[in-house]
Amino acid sequence: MNVGKPIAFRTRGLTKTYGEGRSTVHALRGVDLDIPQGEIVVLLGPSGSGKSTLLNIVGGLDSATQGTAHFLDQCLTEMSSSALTRYRRQHVGFVFQFYNLMPSLTARENVELVTEIASDPMDPDDALALVGLRERTDHFPAQMSGGEQQRVAIARAVAKQPDVLFCDEPTGALDSATGRTVLSVLRDVNEKLGSTVLVVTHNANTAAMADRVIHFADGNIREVIENNSKLDPAAIEW
Amino acid sequence: MVSPLNRKLLRDLWRIKGQATAIGVVIGVGVMLLVMMTGLTASLTETRDAYYDRYRLADIFAPASRAPERLTTRLAAIPGVAAVQSRVQGRALIDIPGQVLPVQAQAVSLPDRGRPAINDVYLTDGRLPASGRPDEILLLQSFALAHGLHPGDQLNATMNGARRSFDVVGLAQSPEFLYTTAPGELIPDDARFGVIWMSRSGLAAAYDMNGAFNEVLLSLTRGANLEATLTAVDRLLDPYGGFGAYARADQTSNRFVTEEISGLVAAAIGVPPIFLLVAAFLLYIVIGRIVQSERGQIGLMKAFGYTDGELGAHYSKLILAIALGGALAGCLAGIAAGRALVGVYTDYFKFPFLVFQLEPSSFLLGIAVSLLAASAGGFMVLRQVFGLLPAAAMRPPTPPDFSRAGHLSGALGRILDQPSRMVLRRITRQPGRMAASMLGIALGMALSVAMITIYAGFDRTIDLSFSVVDRSDVRVGFTHPVSTKTLFELDRLPGVVRVEATRTVPAVMSNGLHTYRGGLIGIPAGAELSRAIDRELEPILLPPRGVVLSSALARILDVEIGDVLDVDVREGRQPVLQLAVAGIAETLLGSPAFMSLEGMNRALGDTRRVSGAYLMIDQAYADDIYMALQNMPTVAGVSLKSQARDAFVTLMNTGAGAIRYVMGAIAFIITFGIVYNAARIAYAERARDLASLRVIGFTRAETAFVLLGELAVVTLVALPVGAVLGYYLSFGIAAGFSTDLYQIPAIFDGPSHGQAALVVMAAAIVSGLLVKRDLDRSDLIEVLKTRE
Ligand SMILES: Nc1ncnc2c1ncn2[C@@H]1O[C@H](COP(=O)(O)OP(=O)(O)O)[C@@H](O)[C@H]1O
Ligand SMILES: [Mg+2]
Numbered sequence A: 001m002n003v004g005k006p007i008a009f010r011t012r013g014l015t016k017t018y019g020e021g022r023s024t025v026h027a028l029r030g031v032d033l034d035i036p037q038g039e040i041v042v043l044l045g046p047s048g049s050g051k052s053t054l055l056n057i058v059g060g061l062d063s064a065t066q067g068t069a070h071f072l073d074q075c076l077t078e079m080s081s082s083a084l085t086r087y088r089r090q091h092v093g094f095v096f097q098f099y100n101l102m103p104s105l106t107a108r109e110n111v112e113l114v115t116e117i118a119s120d121p122m123d124p125d126d127a128l129a130l131v132g133l134r135e136r137t138d139h140f141p142a143q144m145s146g147g148e149q150q151r152v153a154i155a156r157a158v159a160k161q162p163d164v165l166f167c168d169e170p171t172g173a174l175d176s177a178t179g180r181t182v183l184s185v186l187r188d189v190n191e192k193l194g195s196t197v198l199v200v201t202h203n204a205n206t207a208a209m210a211d212r213v214i215h216f217a218d219g220n221i222r223e224v225i226e227n228n229s230k231l232d233p234a235a236i237e238w
Numbered sequence B: 001m002v003s004p005l006n007r008k009l010l011r012d013l014w015r016i017k018g019q020a021t022a023i024g025v026v027i028g029v030g031v032m033l034l035v036m037m038t039g040l041t042a043s044l045t046e047t048r049d050a051y052y053d054r055y056r057l058a059d060i061f062a063p064a065s066r067a068p069e070r071l072t073t074r075l076a077a078i079p080g081v082a083a084v085q086s087r088v089q090g091r092a093l094i095d096i097p098g099q100v101l102p103v104q105a106q107a108v109s110l111p112d113r114g115r116p117a118i119n120d121v122y123l124t125d126g127r128l129p130a131s132g133r134p135d136e137i138l139l140l141q142s143f144a145l146a147h148g149l150h151p152g153d154q155l156n157a158t159m160n161g162a163r164r165s166f167d168v169v170g171l172a173q174s175p176e177f178l179y180t181t182a183p184g185e186l187i188p189d190d191a192r193f194g195v196i197w198m199s200r201s202g203l204a205a206a207y208d209m210n211g212a213f214n215e216v217l218l219s220l221t222r223g224a225n226l227e228a229t230l231t232a233v234d235r236l237l238d239p240y241g242g243f244g245a246y247a248r249a250d251q252t253s254n255r256f257v258t259e260e261i262s263g264l265v266a267a268a269i270g271v272p273p274i275f276l277l278v279a280a281f282l283l284y285i286v287i288g289r290i291v292q293s294e295r296g297q298i299g300l301m302k303a304f305g306y307t308d309g310e311l312g313a314h315y316s317k318l319i320l321a322i323a324l325g326g327a328l329a330g331c332l333a334g335i336a337a338g339r340a341l342v343g344v345y346t347d348y349f350k351f352p353f354l355v356f357q358l359e360p361s362s363f364l365l366g367i368a369v370s371l372l373a374a375s376a377g378g379f380m381v382l383r384q385v386f387g388l389l390p391a392a393a394m395r396p397p398t399p400p401d402f403s404r405a406g407h408l409s410g411a412l413g414r415i416l417d418q419p420s421r422m423v424l425r426r427i428t429r430q431p432g433r434m435a436a437s438m439l440g441i442a443l444g445m446a447l448s449v450a451m452i453t454i455y456a457g458f459d460r461t462i463d464l465s466f467s468v469v470d471r472s473d474v475r476v477g478f479t480h481p482v483s484t485k486t487l488f489e490l491d492r493l494p495g496v497v498r499v500e501a502t503r504t505v506p507a508v509m510s511n512g513l514h515t516y517r518g519g520l521i522g523i524p525a526g527a528e529l530s531r532a533i534d535r536e537l538e539p540i541l542l543p544p545r546g547v548v549l550s551s552a553l554a555r556i557l558d559v560e561i562g563d564v565l566d567v568d569v570r571e572g573r574q575p576v577l578q579l580a581v582a583g584i585a586e587t588l589l590g591s592p593a594f595m596s597l598e599g600m601n602r603a604l605g606d607t608r609r610v611s612g613a614y615l616m617i618d619q620a621y622a623d624d625i626y627m628a629l630q631n632m633p634t635v636a637g638v639s640l641k642s643q644a645r646d647a648f649v650t651l652m653n654t655g656a657g658a659i660r661y662v663m664g665a666i667a668f669i670i671t672f673g674i675v676y677n678a679a680r681i682a683y684a685e686r687a688r689d690l691a692s693l694r695v696i697g698f699t700r701a702e703t704a705f706v707l708l709g710e711l712a713v714v715t716l717v718a719l720p721v722g723a724v725l726g727y728y729l730s731f732g733i734a735a736g737f738s739t740d741l742y743q744i745p746a747i748f749d750g751p752s753h754g755q756a757a758l759v760v761m762a763a764a765i766v767s768g769l770l771v772k773r774d775l776d777r778s779d780l781i782e783v784l785k786t787r788e
Helices: A051-058 A081-091 A107-115 A124-130 A146-159 A176-193 A204-209 B004-015 B017-054 B071-076 B141-147 B200-206 B226-240 B252-270 B272-293 B295-303 B308-349 B360-387 B390-394 B403-409 B411-415 B418-429 B431-469 B485-492 B551-557 B597-604 B619-630 B641-654 B656-695 B700-737 B750-777 B780-785
Strands: A007-018 A025-036 A040-044 A066-071 A092-095 A164-168 A196-201 A212-217 A220-226 B060-068 B081-087 B089-094 B103-110 B122-126 B136-140 B154-159 B162-173 B193-199 B212-220 B474-483 B496-511 B514-523 B547-550 B564-569 B576-585 B593-596 B609-617 B635-640
Touching: A007 A051, A007 A196, A025 A051, A025 A066, A025 A196, A025 A212, A025 A220, A040 A051, A040 A176, A040 A204, A051 A066, A051 A164, A051 A196, A081 A092, A092 A146, A107 A124, A107 A146, A107 B004, A124 A146, A146 A164, A146 A176, A164 A176, A176 A196, A176 A204, B004 B017, B004 B308, B017 B252, B017 B272, B017 B308, B017 B360, B017 B656, B060 B226, B071 B081, B071 B212, B071 B226, B089 B193, B089 B200, B089 B212, B103 B141, B103 B154, B103 B200, B136 B141, B141 B162, B141 B193, B162 B193, B193 B200, B212 B226, B252 B272, B252 B308, B252 B656, B252 B700, B272 B295, B272 B308, B272 B360, B272 B431, B272 B656, B272 B700, B295 B308, B295 B360, B295 B390, B308 B360, B308 B656, B418 B431, B418 B700, B431 B641, B431 B656, B431 B700, B431 B750, B474 B485, B474 B641, B485 B496, B485 B609, B496 B551, B496 B597, B514 B551, B514 B597, B547 B551, B551 B576, B593 B597, B597 B609, B609 B619, B619 B635, B635 B641, B641 B656, B656 B700, B656 B750, B700 B750
Parallel strands: A040 A196, A040 A212, A092 A164, A164 A196, B103 B193, B136 B162, B514 B593, B547 B576
Antiparallel strands: A007 A025, A007 A066, A212 A220, B060 B212, B081 B212, B089 B103, B089 B154, B122 B162, B136 B193, B154 B162, B474 B609, B474 B635, B496 B514, B496 B564, B496 B609, B547 B593, B564 B576
16 A cells, blocks of 8 residues: 555545345445555455445445445535535535436536636636537537537536546447547546546556556455556556 | 626526426415405595595485475484485486386485585586576486486486486486495396486475475484484484484495405405415425525535535525415506506496505515525425435435335236336325325316306306395385285286285394394295295295395394394384294395284284285287386386395406406416426426436336326326315305305306316416427437536
8 A cells, every 4th residue: 555645535434335134235244445645546356346425425325235435535425415415515526426417407517517616717618628519519409419528528527637536437339549638637637636546447458557457256355456557548558 | 706606596597497387376375365465445445445445425314205405404413423414315216218117216416506415426528507497317327328318318207106307418427326226126237227416496396395404315424423423314304204314334335346346355355265265385396496406506516615604595586486476466467467457447336436456465465474484495495405414415316215116016016017017106206296286186176176266156146136035027126015905906917927025124233233124024924936945945934923034134233033133114103023043045046034914014013014015927919018018107116036146246357356357357367376386396307317218228108107207196196185285275265255245155066166176277288388399309318417
């Protein structure tokens, strides 16, 4: 473990179950995890292994059944819902697995929806330019392809210049070229702003750009690998 | 710059404009009815009062046989009396060219010089009679219009037995004669009773009243004691054959106008709130469902860090836009409709001018109810969503438990095809939503049932009054109570099939503080033509002693069978009788009290006196019979039942009762709006599922069936529920339409229920077609591509 960097996220015995009785699903089974600040962390694992659940809890979107999760010195698992709202508003950027754009807002307005309440946001047009969508700022989600919608979602997440960026399958629907562009944007945010970036993916090649790769299976960590030879996203094989 | 949230708001409103308009219209129409009715009644009351005030309608009317003019000085000295105006008045008969029967009229004196201090006239055409011209007269405008008479026309009239010719020099209206009713009749009719004004000296000569008067009018100072003044006036007039002074409240025309206005007030108080509540219920349901459909987006915005307060404010704007938009439009429409209706009723009541008055409290009430219902619906759902963690809110709502509906597998499962099973599943899986939609449509059905039943109730009132209670063809009124021998003369006329005696005496009936000034009707034993009937429509046997009251009068006097009434007879020797209530009769017209004719004559100390007769005649002899009646000196007036019935129908279709058509139209709009909203919201909630069905190969018809089948089932369940609710609702609405003049019964009427069901089903079919059109037009890809 790197001694110099402070820990952004720390979980201990983090457990999440859905349902009761015989139909109980154990999504997380006592996860102990430390994520240092300013790192790019890639979470790899089969579908249904609990990656999204973990992301949702440390992102302040969901509650844990047991155990604790801390962001710096704040205990997320003990926060009130309004404190969690403040946490998400001040520190967190999200890219969801499903694009989750507001259907009645244009690309730019979807970004503005977030920059509107951020303390130090980028210009929404610049954020869209970063993901290569300068030309389509006035289009509605229904007028864009899945990949374009996903890029809007990424522009929306980075535009607030967040301390932490959570991305759930951000490149799932993208072709290799756009996929690389998007990963470069994540890397730029990490380098220029020092944001901690947590990426969930099933594309093992993405791991090449990470500082740290966490292999997840059946609700728990199987292996954590530190990557000392990070690749430029542009060089990643698809 | 418009914030993204506000832009979202505007676009969402635009997107749901169809639904938003449909809700807005329903609540708007509810508010409109409220604003319209309160504005109407406030304006009419205000106008009536202003008219009475400007034309100085008397506070007290005191008829007498013949009192010397000098008595006015003593009357003026009574404490509380502000002004006194004596006059001469009498019965007259006006000949109408081309008509066998003359028309009954009242002749009223105008001062020889100047205007009357009390009961002034409003000259609408021509001029006042010149002083010293006893042959010049004014005619009541409405009567003149009904017969096409104009200033400059000649007119023959019989006064006090002498036939004379007059010049009509002007037409006038008067607050005293807004409504004119021939003696012995209940229903006012412009054509069948006239008013003649002429100079005092001329009229005094005709009625032998030189230096005397037979009626005195008084106006009171503010705060005067009415009862004490009436007593004082009676005491002064008693030696001169006073018939009992009465207050403005008991004056025929005013009583009628006031009854009609209070009929409207009752309808205004009783009916619009029911409509508004139904509309509010719909608003509550639909707004809730709209917010519910935004659940995913609310979760997303929460994920970005929007606070509950910010989101609450955002959705409040949506709710406000729809509810307030509808309510405000309703207020404006209500003002416009109220104004239009006031115009119609001003003509109807013959007010010469109009004071338009708005009732601000109705705006506030309408807007408050709309906002409350919409906010309750919206915030109920918002609170639920706010209670969820964003991760949960962003997920589609937990799919309801299939397992319960999953066991369709048995016999039923094999019979039903896949689309039918989907319809059935949704209904069983979301019983709450289905129940809300069903209840909404049931309320629509209830409104329709209640309104259509009211129409049947009006018909029932007419039918009962003119076919069951009164089965005669002609009613004859005598100049004074005559001996029963006169009836034999009538019976001898060729074409007269049956003659039945009747006697009506004016009387003030009282039970403690409850009093009513009306008529006591004597009916002979074994009467066939005019009867008192009970609830089962069977004739009531009138006991030798005691009175039988109409249900309306029993309510007014607050008495039951066995109670004893004080009956102050205002005729002849004017005895005060103590009569026990022996029964309650079911009349829907007026508030009569019945006695056995023999019992009445005994109580009055008379033998075999009658004041009128009912005749059943052979129509082939009608004209001969009318001619013969006209030539009988004791006959004061003849009225035909067909005319009375027509007058009543006209009254119910132009007076307070006419408002039922306006309300019926509004009920229809609300019913349609409810059904349409139910269809729209079901479509909005299922657009994605339906698109998926189309994608996997279901045909348009099958997909439409899944959506419309649900609407059909909900509607069919709603019909019987609505029928029952409507039955109870009709009591409230019937009470709202009933006045002292006529009562509208709440009845169970099969055909009305059938018609209401047809209305609701037609609304469901039209709504279904409108929604199906949208479904067919919808862009499958667009629906599926955007994930909420
Ligand atoms: N709301 C929920 N209710 C019940 N089970 C859930 C819910 N969300 C996730 N799960 C279950 O929890 C497990 C982990 O899910 P998730 O974290 O989405 O996996 P991943 O993101 O790794 O594919 C899965 O078995 C999934 O079925
Ligand atoms: Mg996942």
